[in-house]
Amino acid sequence: MDEGAGNRDDRDVHETDRRMREVVLLVRHHGEPESDVSAAYPNVTLRSRSSMTGRDGRRKRIVEVTGDEAEIPAFLDAFEAAESILEVEPLTEPGRPRVYVAVTVDATRWDSISERLSELGVHYRNGTTISAGWERWTLYLRPDESTATVRESLEAAGNETELVRDVGLGSVDAGGRLDALDLRERLTDRQREVLLLAVDRGFYGPDRTVSLDEIGAELGVTKTTAWEHLQRAEGKVMEALEGALRETPESEQNRESESTLSPESEREADASSESETEN
Known part of the structure; x- marks a missing residue:
């Protein structure tokens, strides 16, 4: 041969x-x-x-x-x-x-x-x-x-x-990595907008420099509506993260x-x- x-x-x-x-x-x-x-x-x-x-x-x-x-x-x-x-x-x-x-x-x-x-x-x-x-x-x-x-x-x-x-x-x-594209697909435009604004304004920071009232006011919605969008977005992000953590990543x-x-x-x-x- x-x-x-x-x-x-x-x-x-x-x-x-x-x-x-x-x-x-x-x-x-x-x-x-x-x-x-x-x-x-x-x-x-x-x-x-x-x-x-x-x-x-x-x-x-x-x-x-x-x-x-x-x-x-x-x-x-x-x-x-x-x-x-x-x-x-x-x-x-x-x-x-x-x-x-x-x-x-x-x-x-x-x-x-x-x-x-x-x-x-x-x-x-x-x-x-x-x-x-x-x-x-x-x-x-x-x-x-x-x-x-x-x-x-x-x-x-x-x-x-x-x-x-x-x-x-x-x-x-490789399997196990958090797929950012998949995560973007899971979030609606509004959920992504609210989540990004919350991150940018320090809502998740150790001192929390912004309130839900302020986030809602900036978006032109009520506090309750802002909370609902944020809660749904957080749930989808954590669900995607859980899936990634449960997989064994391969080095590539x-x-x-x-x-x-x-x-x-x-x-x-x-x-x-x-x-x-x-x-």
Whole structure:
């Protein structure tokens, strides 16, 4: 065997791996409860926490539901009332900001994004997050696979898509690092604005040089509204931090720097929340 040829083959494999891309898409999955009901309850977030099991048209998976504990029960009722949902079985006690449920769907009435991706031969990460009607999908594409083709296929089925990022796999942070892009996606524009203002004004400093009244006044909202936005933002930041701390980070050197695309989807939850609070 030609040792030089073997080395070249290895280099070719590594080069192909390096050119593989991680693509993050937001998908507005029209007509399906995980997207439509989520859009009606923007303060509730869904996360798939298990694989799909079952047969004969019945499929079940475990889902984590987080958000406003006063809204979660109504959200689950609306979710279970959808035609494609056969059962929503509570796995933890209700009345908390984080609950787990087992969701059974009628696969004959359920349009699956994962199946569409599989039909295209696209690899994807398990554990979709759905917030304010938008599903977050992480895909892994080979050099010969087109992001545009994937989006066109999903949109042809009546869905909307937004490209969040498209980067070389070699430049993706090692597992366990806090993904700043993911964190930005979790926060609405208003939550991010309130949180950054609180940090800038010293709200989290040892001497706390600003009050919630002052933060609210600067933003033109009431103290209660400012507190609600800040509380939700803090919860999402701590949740992301907890996930990062529970993972074991791997050392990674000489990371390549590549540009990212980060268009944000519109969030109407904050505007409606402020209107309700101040009325």
